[in-house]
Amino acid sequence: MSPGIFLIDAIGPFFRGYERRRINWSKIPFTHLATEGEARQLQWERIREDMRTFAREVAASGYNSVTLDDLAHLAPHSLHEPETAARIAVFREEFSRIFSIVREAGLQIFVTSDVLPVTPAVDAAIGNHRERLEEFYRGLVDDFLRDFPEVTGLVLRIGESDGVDVKDPIRTRLHVRSATETNRLLQNLLPVFEKHDRTLILRTWTVGAHRVGDLIWHRRTLAEALRGIDSPQFILSMKYGESDFFRYLPLNRAFFRTPHRKLVELQARREYEGAGEFPSFIGWDCEQYARELQGDANLAGISVWCQTGGWHRFRRLAFLENDDRDFWLRLNTIVALRIFRDRESVEDAVAGLVGTAKAPAVLELLRHAETVVKELHYIGDFATQKLFFRRVRIPPLLHVYWDCLFINHAVRKVLRHFVRDPERALREGEAAYALFPRMVELARSSGLPVADIEHWRDFCHLVRLARRYYFLPFDPALGERIRASKKAYKKAWPSERRQRYRIKVSFEPFKVKRQTLGWLSTLLLRRQRGYRLIDHVFTLNLLGFIFRLFRPGKSKAVPKFLRKSAMGVDALFR
Structure with a gap:
């Protein structure tokens, strides 16, 4: 694969001192960042120090690019409230220093962006007018790429937005609802990236909301979303499976169904498997996926999440610990790179890291x-x-x-x-x-x-x-x-x-009879990718209407982690 894009998230330094009991690891906690006085000076000095350590370590490991959050907090606009504009101005100043540190380490920079970010003032001025919202977003992107020439490109996420726990005045919401709208967004944005000679990376990850919610696995949705997209500035980024970062998932066959350049997304800090608290090793899975992707996947590189992902209390910081607390994170991160970049076996990659005697x-x-x-x-x-x-x-x-x-x-x-x-x-x-x-x-x-x-x-x-x-x-x-x-x-x-x-x-009884559970599973669940007639009639349409009508997602009968984490269970029924 080499040379290629070997991308790793660099958000760990921004979580230092973030003492919430349960942390949303999906994005930098911008409300935690100080913007004035001595607190700003001390916090950002520590972030810069940590970023130097992180950039040095990952560059030495062989990564050549990082992702940082996010466009919305670095792109000013005349519609923003004065307080929001002031915070964005501080973030732009501080991130310019962060970008310099990353570039000095020889790493390229990609900035993430959810489609689409708004503030209360933007919402009041534009509302739900789709064309004006897309014009607003295109302007943010254009101005950002002009203002930060050191940034190589953007990583767009269209299928998930800020979690329900995010209280930032800048919030993202799902804007793209169908494959057709996805295609229109790409057609609208790609000329901007071509003008600036930057890269647009589109993530296919979704949480199942709206008609575009099956983009990660449905071949027709993906084909329609990418219809006519033919630009050297475009890359598709996909998780290895048809769901989140879990085991037992075969390689997503969508890697072989489009001619576009692609990144395969991997997770070293396994959000569902302890987040680095124990050796949840991914080496053999990576080896299998790398072997399969040697075909006609047109793989441009890998995107490894070493810190990002999940709502949990585990807080080990990859490449930033002063002892061996991040060993399992480093192990996954470095072994994955050596497997995909150097075509090493798991055994050779591990031996190269720990030494032949200990291997x-x-x-x-x-x-x-x-x-x-x-x-x-x-x-x-x-x-x-x-x-x-x-x-x-x-x-x-x-x-x-x-x-x-x-x-x-x-x-x-x-x-x-x-x-x-x-x-x-x-x-x-x-x-x-x-x-x-x-x-x-x-x-x-x-x-x-x-x-x-x-x-x-x-x-x-x-x-x-x-x-x-x-x-x-x-x-x-x-x-x-x-x-x-x-x-x-x-x-x-x-x-x-x-x-x-x-x-x-x-041990309180769950008051649903076994026969009822069987009937519901037959009605609501299917064992095939394609939709059944009952899905078109009931599961995809009528059930969503019923859910929105009665709003059980707000009920305390629904477990708190489903109501208060990520986008909430409501997203499944949009």
Whole structure:
């Protein structure tokens, strides 16, 4: 693949000192950044110092480009409120210094942008007038590319906007609703990029909202969105699978269905697998994807997320720790690069990082860790099933989500419905858990973070108890053991010492009969990508209308993490 684009996110320095209990890692927390006085001076000095460290480290590892957030906070406009304009002016000044640090390290800069950012004043002046909004956005892009010639290009996200927890006066909202509108946006913007000789990278990631919500996997939607797009300044960026960064997902075949240059998106800081708290190794998955992409994918490079993603309390900062706390993040980040750029095997890439003497023990540890992730965190029988709801592919991991383990009757009932061989699921989980003594031994002999393995072991003890609850006949004694183990876990790993999982336990009955659950799953879920007649009539149209009418997404009956994280469950029904 070399030479190519080897892109890594550089937002870690902006989270230093951000002490929220649960952090939105999807974008730089701009409201946390000081814009005046001594606080500004001290905070931005620390950010610059961290950015020098980060840029030096990732450049030495072999990356040649970084992403930084975001256009909306760096692009002034006459419609902005005075307070917002003043903050943007400060950000432009400070980011100019950040850009200089990155460029001095020999790295190219790409800036992210959600389509489309507004403020209350912009909203009041333009409202929902689509042509004027697109003219407004095009002006932001044009002026930004003119003002910052050191920026190589923009990375556009059209299928997700700011989370419901974001309180910034500059907020993004979903503007593009269909493939036709996506195509019009690209046709409108590409001349601007061609004029400035910059690169437009379009991400196909969506959360399933609106008709464009299936862009990540639906071949006709993608084809219509890219119809007539033929520019040397254009690159398509796609996650490796048809859903978010999960295991058990085959390579997205869309890589081979368009002639455009493409980036494959990978996640080193696994947002659904501990976010660097333990060795959730991606090397063998990367090796498989790289092998498949040697075909006619027209791959231009990789985009690796080493800090971005998720709503959780885990807070390790990639390439910024003064000890080995970011070892698992570095390992994933560097091994992924060497596999895709240098065509190294996993074994050679790991040996090149840890040394040939330690490599056998480290590789054995990583193989065991992969078994634990795939056979204890995930339930293979469920994870391998291809299930779609409306415009999204159902995640292969339901009971462990971000920093939460859910042990409740609703999850139990759902998993018992879909898992066809519960005995096998129980055996696999117990066998995977039995690997921990050897993993602790290997970590100790290799000089790797032993405490990380011990914490993971204690958490996985709860995961295997949860699996027993899911698939064995209910036993009150097991319920008591789960509650006691949760208490012991919290005592062994208090939050003031390190960040740990939240264990959500409730044995209250889920008042949906098994037969009703089966009927609902047949009606609402499908095992094929293509839409059924019932989807066109009910699931995609009438169900969305019913949801908006009764707004259950606002109800406390819906779990808080579905209401208060990301864009909220409402996005699924738009």
